[in-house]
Amino acid sequence: xxxxxxxxxxxxxxxxxxxxxxxxxxxxxxxxxxxxxxxxxxxxxxxxxxxxxxxxxxxxxxxxxxxxxxxxxxxxxxxxxxxxxxxxxxxxxxxxxxxxxxxxxxxxxxxxxxxxxxxxxxxxxxxxxxxxxxxxxxxxxxxxxxxxxxxxxxxxxxxxxxxxxxxxxxxxxxxxxxxxxxxxxxxxxxxxxxxxxxxxxxxxxxxxxxxxxxxxxxxxxxxxxxxxxxxxxxxxxxxxxxxxxxxxxxxxxxxxxxxxxxxxxxxxxxxxxxxxxxxxxxxxxxxxxxxxxxxxxxxxxxxxxxxxxxx
Amino acid sequence: xxxxxxxxxxxxxxxxxxxxxxxxxxxxxxxxxxxxxxxxxxxxxxxxxxxxxxxxxxxxxxxxxxxxxxxxxxxxxxxxxxxxxxxxxxxxxxxxxxxxxxxxxxxxxxxxxxxxxxxxxxxxxxxxxxxxxxxxxxxxxxxxxxxxxxxxxxxxxxxxxxxxxxxxxxxxxxxxxxxxxxxxxxxxxxxxxxxxxxxxxxxxxxxxxxxxxxxxxxxxxxxxxxxxxxxxxxxxxxxxxxxxxxxxxxxxxxxxxxxxxxxxxxxxxxxxxxxxxxxxxxxxxxxxxx
Amino acid sequence: xxxxxxxxxxxxxxxxxxxxxxxxxxxxxxxxxxxxxxxxxxxxxxxxxxxxxxxxxxxxxxxxxxxxxxxxxxxxxxxxxxxxxxxxxxxxxxxxxxxxxxxxxxxxxxxxxxxxxxxxxxxxxxxxxxxxxxxxxxxxxxxxxxxxxxxxxxxxxxxxxxxxxxxxxxxxxxxxxxxxxxxxxxxxxxxxxxxxxxxxxxxxxxxxxxxxxxxxxxxxxxxxxxxxxxxxxxxxxxxxxxxxxxxxxxxxxxxxxxxxxxxxxxxxxxxxxxxxxxxxxxxxxxxxxxxxxxxxxxxxxxxxxxxxxxxxxxxxxxxxxxxxxxxxxxxxxxxxxxxxx
Numbered sequence: 001x002x003x004x005x006x007x008x009x010x011x012x013x014x015x016x017x018x019x020x021x022x023x024x025x026x027x028x029x030x031x032x033x034x035x036x037x038x039x040x041x042x043x044x045x046x047x048x049x050x051x052x053x054x055x056x057x058x059x060x061x062x063x064x065x066x067x068x069x070x071x072x073x074x075x076x077x078x079x080x081x082x083x084x085x086x087x088x089x090x091x092x093x094x095x096x097x098x099x100x101x102x103x104x105x106x107x108x109x110x111x112x113x114x115x116x117x118x119x120x121x122x123x124x125x126x127x128x129x130x131x132x133x134x135x136x137x138x139x140x141x142x143x144x145x146x147x148x149x150x151x152x153x154x155x156x157x158x159x160x161x162x163x164x165x166x167x168x169x170x171x172x173x174x175x176x177x178x179x180x181x182x183x184x185x186x187x188x189x190x191x192x193x194x195x196x197x198x199x200x201x202x203x204x205x206x207x208x209x210x211x212x213x214x215x216x217x218x219x220x221x222x223x224x225x226x227x228x229x230x231x232x233x234x235x236x237x238x239x240x241x242x243x244x245x246x247x248x249x250x251x252x253x254x255x256x257x258x259x260x261x262x263x264x265x266x267x268x269x270x271x272x273x274x275x276x277x278x279x280x281x282x283x284x285x286x287x288x289x290x291x292x293x294x295x296x297x298x299x300x301x302x303x304x305x306x307x308x309x310x311x
Numbered sequence: 312x313x314x315x316x317x318x319x320x321x322x323x324x325x326x327x328x329x330x331x332x333x334x335x336x337x338x339x340x341x342x343x344x345x346x347x348x349x350x351x352x353x354x355x356x357x358x359x360x361x362x363x364x365x366x367x368x369x370x371x372x373x374x375x376x377x378x379x380x381x382x383x384x385x386x387x388x389x390x391x392x393x394x395x396x397x398x399x400x401x402x403x404x405x406x407x408x409x410x411x412x413x414x415x416x417x418x419x420x421x422x423x424x425x426x427x428x429x430x431x432x433x434x435x436x437x438x439x440x441x442x443x444x445x446x447x448x449x450x451x452x453x454x455x456x457x458x459x460x461x462x463x464x465x466x467x468x469x470x471x472x473x474x475x476x477x478x479x480x481x482x483x484x485x486x487x488x489x490x491x492x493x494x495x496x497x498x499x500x501x502x503x504x505x506x507x508x509x510x511x512x513x514x515x516x517x518x519x520x521x522x523x524x525x526x527x528x529x530x531x532x533x534x535x536x537x538x539x540x541x542x543x544x545x546x547x548x549x550x551x552x553x554x555x556x557x558x559x560x561x562x563x564x565x566x567x568x569x570x571x572x573x574x575x576x577x578x579x580x581x582x583x584x585x586x587x588x589x590x591x592x593x594x595x596x597x598x599x600x601x
Numbered sequence: 602x603x604x605x606x607x608x609x610x611x612x613x614x615x616x617x618x619x620x621x622x623x624x625x626x627x628x629x630x631x632x633x634x635x636x637x638x639x640x641x642x643x644x645x646x647x648x649x650x651x652x653x654x655x656x657x658x659x660x661x662x663x664x665x666x667x668x669x670x671x672x673x674x675x676x677x678x679x680x681x682x683x684x685x686x687x688x689x690x691x692x693x694x695x696x697x698x699x700x701x702x703x704x705x706x707x708x709x710x711x712x713x714x715x716x717x718x719x720x721x722x723x724x725x726x727x728x729x730x731x732x733x734x735x736x737x738x739x740x741x742x743x744x745x746x747x748x749x750x751x752x753x754x755x756x757x758x759x760x761x762x763x764x765x766x767x768x769x770x771x772x773x774x775x776x777x778x779x780x781x782x783x784x785x786x787x788x789x790x791x792x793x794x795x796x797x798x799x800x801x802x803x804x805x806x807x808x809x810x811x812x813x814x815x816x817x818x819x820x821x822x823x824x825x826x827x828x829x830x831x832x833x834x835x836x837x838x839x840x841x842x843x844x845x846x847x848x849x850x851x852x853x854x855x856x857x858x859x860x861x862x863x864x865x866x867x868x869x870x871x872x873x874x875x876x877x878x879x880x881x882x883x884x885x886x887x888x889x890x891x892x893x894x895x896x897x898x899x900x901x902x903x904x905x906x907x908x909x910x911x912x913x914x915x916x917x918x919x920x921x922x923x924x925x926x927x928x929x930x931x932x933x934x935x936x937x938x939x940x941x942x
Contacts, residue, residue: 018440026456125681135337138588142580144532146539147555147573154566202679204722210677211717212737212786213710216702222736223725230727245447249536263448264540267455279444279452287443302727302770334637 005295012287017073019283020276024068027272028061034082034270055082068276078280079273083266088277092259096281098168099258102250103243103285106178110185111236115229117186118193122228123220125198133190140187146249149180153253166255177254181246185239192235196228203227230301237293241286331593338589344582352398359392363549372565381571384554385561393549394572400550401579404465404534404543405527411469412530413523416476417512423477424484425507431481438474446471450533454542461550464543468533472526479522483515521591528583535576551576621652624826625674625794630688632669632678632850634897641897643669645850646688651794651843656820656827658837658858660873661847664894667830668718670847671796674828675715676705692794711741714787715796716816719803720779724771730782731757731767737789756785760815777808781815788819795820796828801836813840834877838862843930846870849894849905856931866933868910904936912937 035051036043052058056067071077078088121133156176157165164173200206201224209219247260255261259278266274298304332338351358367387375382381390423434441449453467487493488511496506537543538552546553551572558568632644644666651657659667672678674690676697690697692713697705714737717723725733734753738744744752754764760781771779780800787795800816801809817840820827829840837844838858845855846867854867865871872890892909895901901908907917914936922936 015440015443019443022440022444023452026452030456030458138581138584139577142528142532142577142584144535144539144552144573144576144580146536147569147576150555150559150562150569151573154562154569158563204717204719205725207672207677208717208723208733208783208786209725209736211675211709211715213706213708213740214736215706223728227725227727241445242447245445248448248451249540252540264451267451275452275455279448282445282448283443286445290443300727303772 001298004298008291008294012291015287016280016284017069020069020072020280021065023276023279024065025061027275028064030270030272034272037270038082072280078277081266081274082271083269083274088273091262091274092277092281095257095259095262096285098256099244099247099251099260100285102174102177102181102256102258103240103247105174106181106185106243107236107240109178110182110239111189113182114186114189115193115232117190118232119197119220119225121190121194122197122201130194133194137187137190140183141191143184145180145184145246146253148183149176149250149253152176152180168256173254173256177250177256180253181243181250185243188239189232189235192232193228196231197224200224200228226300230297233293233297233300237290240289244282244286328593332589335589335592337585338593341582341585341589344578345586348398348402348579348582351395352402355396355399359389359395361389361392363392363396364388364547372561372568374565375567382565382567384558384568390554390568390571393554394551394575397549397551397554397572397575398579400461400544400548401531401534401552401576404461404468404550405531405579405583407465408468408472408530408534409523409527411465412472412476412526413519415469415473417480417519419473420477420480421484421507421512424481424488425503425511427485427488434477435481438477441471442474447533447536450537451540451542454537459542459545461544461548464534464537467542468530468537472530472533475526476519476522479518480515483518484511487511487515517594521587521594524583524590525587528580528587531576531580531583621654623650624653624693625651625828626689626691627670627674628689628691630670630673630690631686632666632673633684633686634682635684636682639898642900643683643850643897644673645900647847647850647852648688649845649852649855651826651828653793653826654824655842656829656840658841658844659828659830659847660832660834660837660844662832662894664897665847666850666897667847668798669850671715671798671828671830675709675713675796676700677709677715707741710737710787710792711790712792713794713796714790714792716780716783716787716798716800718799720776720783721803723783724779726771728770729768730771730774731769734782734785734789737786741790752789753785756789757782759788759819760785777804777812780804780808780812784812784816784819788823788825791823792825794828795825796830798830799832800829802831802833834873846873849900850897851905851934852932853906853935854931854933856928860928860931864927864931866927866931867906867935868912869906872909872911 033048033052035048035055035057039047039051049058056064059067068079071079076089078092080086081088081091084091117133117137121130124130153165153176156163163176164170165176167173201220206219206223209223214222244260247258248264249260250256251258251261252264259281263275263278263282265271266278365388367383369387370379370383371387372385373379373383373387379389379391381394384390384393419434419438423431444452449471450464450467453470454464457463457467493506493510496510501510534543535550535552535555538550539556541556544550544553546557554572555569558565558572562569627650628648630644630647631642634641634643647666647670649657659670661667669678669683672683673685674692674697678685685698688698692708697708700708724730731750731753734756735746735749738752738756739746739749742749742752750767754767757767758764762778762781762785766773771782774782780803784800797816801812804812813836816827819825827840829836831837841858843856844858844861845852846861846869847853848869854861854865854870856864861870865874869890872888875888876890878887890909895905895908901918903916903918903920904910904913904922907913910917917936920936922934925933925935927933
């Protein structure tokens with residue numbers, strides 16, 4: 001087990017390195033000139049060239065890449081934002097709390113709610129509860145997150161005035177962003193849980209449990225639930241990724257100073273170090289959660305832990 | 312009982328699938344709406360009462376009325392005409408994205424799945440790397456790198472969703488690989504390509520069809536998100552996400568500017584998802600659990 | 602195999618008193634499976650009885666409805682699709698079909714239990730095997746957890762698995778070992794009636810004999826009555842006192858083992874024996890029964906076996922045959938006037 005975790009952590013490092021290279025290369029081909037964005041519109045060509053030189057933007061691809069990797073991974077310095085002139089790492093640390101809070105809260109609530117709805121639907125197959133759950137979850141999966149967020153703001157903040165429309169002042173400010181993030185996720189988890197549960201309750205071992213004289217409720221909770229949640233665990237990981245991605249949109253709409261909005265502003269400004277930093281941090285968070293999920297998976301399913309212990 | 316199930320499985324051909332699909336009401340509703348959407352896109356010019364880009368400063372930000380079903384925007388353009396015309400862009404983005412992703416994914420996935428070993432390992436590790444960035448973030452960065460615009464957004468979305476297809480195809484191929492008919496084909500010395508295209512791929516296709524239908528909906532969603540962020544279709548193109556992005560400034564007093572385009576996105580995504588669900592049940596009744 | 606065992610069998614049968622009380626009586630049981638587009642008549646007016654301490658074999662080909670009968674007795678048919686349309690299942694005199702779900706739960710695993718066909722899928726893959734046995738015990742007996750655990754260990758050892766393996770998971774076991782666990786679960790509460798649904802079909806031939814021997818030994822020790830479902834006439838010969846031959850959801854012939862093995866009368870039963878390889882070594886051709894069993898969703902008007910019968914008569918295709926008593930114990934369902942030779 002320890003060996004498996006070690007292997008996965010090493011692989012995580014490889015992934016982070018590779019992601020850095022990919023992001024660096026994408027930023028390299030992006031059109032537009034950061035020097036022009038930094039300087040005022042009527043700056044002379046000489047000034048621009050001088051700044052480009054200073055930022056090292058005129059160096060060939062390989063030189064820039066190696067310099068970037070060396071800085072990032074040996075000196076742990078992602079660079080200084082072109083726009084704010086502050087170290088990117090500091091800025092991201094100030095902001096990541098908002099992003100992670102929203103992503104974690106909405107993933108957590110979506111998981112709990114989704115599993116509950118999925119189990120209710122599966123155990124009442126073909127009933128009105130099931131039909132409502134199926135249709136409602138399809139509805140929610142099909143809804144654009146940003147549109148739902150806009151509608152929430154329009155109704156609960158602007159029309160009714162119950163909750164703040166923008167920024168983060170108190171815990172109340174988290175309500176609307178979290179709701180807009182978790183609706184799609186809940187629906188997704190509910191759908192997965194339902195189909196996985198329906199698969200499990202038709203397995204032979206459920207008949208065995210029934211033949212023992214076990215009650216229906218206990219058969220669901222003691223036997224079917226655990227086994228049907230095993231495939232759902234992996235969905236939770238990717239859901240967290242979706243929430244991190246969604247933060248870009250939701251933070252824009254609610255003007256939340258998180259990593260997502262930081263990255264979007266940076267993209268508009270051609271602020272390469274900031275974009276790289278943002279993507280890198282998001283990729284690290286995402287991969288770490290996936291790693292965590294995989295470890296949970298191995299712990300929960302004895303068939304897998306066996307395999308890894310033998311390795 | 313077992314014999315009757317056996318017989319039924321043999322009957323699983325095209326007409327049987329269609330018959331099962333046609334009995335699924337929700338899927339049929341989805342299909343009808345999709346057909347309507349396509350008709351709307353094709354005959355957009357005949358349906359719209361006003362030119363979608365005609366500005367009319369005498370009728371700015373009007374509430375929905377008989378003249379302007381969905382109202383007018385800040386430039387006095389008829390929102391109904393824009394939304395109807397926007398069907399073209401949204402459907403195009405959805406379909407082309409899926410086409411790009413499916414082709415790239417199938418190629419990658421079938422090579423990985425079929426050759427296995429080192430090829431498979433390397434390709435899958437590369438996909439791991441791509442997938443460690445959330446899809447939306449990756450699409451945004453890619454779209455930004457390629458430059459804003461419809462076609463670039465399509466490529467960006469296609470590439471970022473491609474790993475899902477690759478994995479799906481690879482998994483079904485791995486599963487089919489173990490079957491005896493592939494062994495049999497190998498035994499009579501059929502070439503790799505022949506086995507791949509004639510024997511393995513056709514059998515791996517049904518999960519693919521389900522995934523494609525479902526992901527057209529998803530692609531329309533992501534496309535509208537990109538346009539909303541200003542990285543997809545650019546104004547004044549009446550793509551639904553772009554219309555929403557423009558209407559956002561007036562959401563305090565003119566909520567209808569946001570409501571209708573959003574509903575259109577949701578209705579079209581929902582229809583593709585309904586059809587996809589129905590196809591899944593029809594193609595693989597075991598999943599339905601009857 | 603049948604030939605070899607016949608004498609031993611007859612002896613065993615005669616040694617058993619006929620006056621044993623009837624523990625299970627199935628009367629006129631009819632079960633249908635309903636799907637979106639058709640109704641499959643899986644079990645049609647099946648009647649049989651089982652005496653305390655005896656073993657009844659249900660024999661027939663795959664899809665004849667044997668498992669459905671067993672699941673109906675235990676009340677574990679899938680509730681979505683299966684429908685019991687009529688009949689009675691009298692267990693110790695009370696009709697199981699009339700009981701509430703709560704009352705059935707008290708009987709299942711306690712007084713009636715079942716061994717399933719495929720040990721590979723019959724155990725919960727993520728639960729310790731010991732806990733799966735313990736669950737069955739704790740449901741019906743008021744024991745502390747420690748006592749329950751001890752009983753589960755005893756059960757494991759009774760079926761020949763060392764008690765230390767209590768905490769293992771099913772995937773760590775071979776097929777034969779898993780089937781032993783399934784048997785341990787079934788016998789954990791010393792049931793009066795054990796239904797064994799093809800208990801050895803999924804196992805290797807070498808393991809089959811072991812598991813079967815063990816089952817029969819435990820049966821003797823616990824005094825359990827057994828319904829043995831199988832398509833293997835060899836197993837029937839080795840283990841059963843009574844036999845009911847099931848075809849297309851009907852009992853076409855039933856009687857003591859002696860009746861069936863020595864005086865097989867229904868053309869289907871005769872066909873079953875003819876399709877077995879003989880041990881005499883003369884190298885005769887096997888005589889398979891031609892054709893297939895009718896689709897349960899589309900049963901013929903007359904005798905279900907008429908299509909495949911080697912000597913059908915006109916009336917076989919139009920009228921359902923009646924039961925015919927060949928002796929006190931031997932019944933056959935055929936239009937022809939069979940005489941017991």
